[in-house]
Amino acid sequence: MQLTVKGVGKSYGDRTVLKSVDLTVFSHEFICILGHSGCGKSTLLNMVAGYLLPDEGEITVDGEPVKGPSKSRGMVFQDHALFPWYTVLENISFGPDVQGLPKARAKEIGREFLQLVGLDNYANHYPAELSGGMKQRVGIARALASSPEILLMDEPFGALDILTRDMMRRELRRICAKLKPTILFVTHSISEAVYLADRVVVMKDGEIAETFSIKIEHPRTFESPGFSEAMHNIERILMEDDIEEAI
Structure with missing residues (x-):
């Protein structure tokens, strides 16, 4: 299975939500899409699900265009x-x-x-x-x-308390180890993304700003070698515009 997002754009009236987004996801990958509120991450996920259609560009699964919802793409809200x-x-x-x-x-x-x-x-x-x-x-x-060929998860743990959220992260990793699904997981939590993902896609202002490969072996903890460094590198990308404006 290969999911391909190529040159995808989406606007609502005068507001551009996504601009020329390119992303390829392979079988059994766990991809976290990370970014501040309003960066376009949930819009992208909903287009992969087929609930929204792009204004420009194309989304395909194994070369077949996504034209609407399908049982091959399961959603967790x-x-x-x-x-x-x-x-x-x-x-x-x-x-x-x-x-x-x-x-x-x-x-x-x-x-x-x-x-x-x-x-x-x-x-x-x-x-x-x-x-x-x-x-x-x-x-x-x-x-x-x-x-489903692809499991789409839109901030599924966002409404949970901290302890339950931590338990659910571990539960999801246990399921992943057993079933090895392909997952696109939207979050605004840097630590959650580093804990879960094979790759973290950082979005800003409707574009992919950077993609990070997380090479830390599972099971991961905050004390795992490289965990803090990965969080710092992602945070730097997310915050650099704020720092420039402050200067």
């Missing part, structure tokens, strides 16, 4: 977007079910991914009965149950 009237198992089984699999097989797949995220005992609970972190684990399981 910040607010988890679970169906409140479905149980946890029904939420996770939803994708395989609507893809036309027999009900029994869809439920079987749902249980497999429920086990993957460690929520076996909550199959018959409803979203309102779960904590924020548990809801996000269900959201991740639901997206993965549809067997």
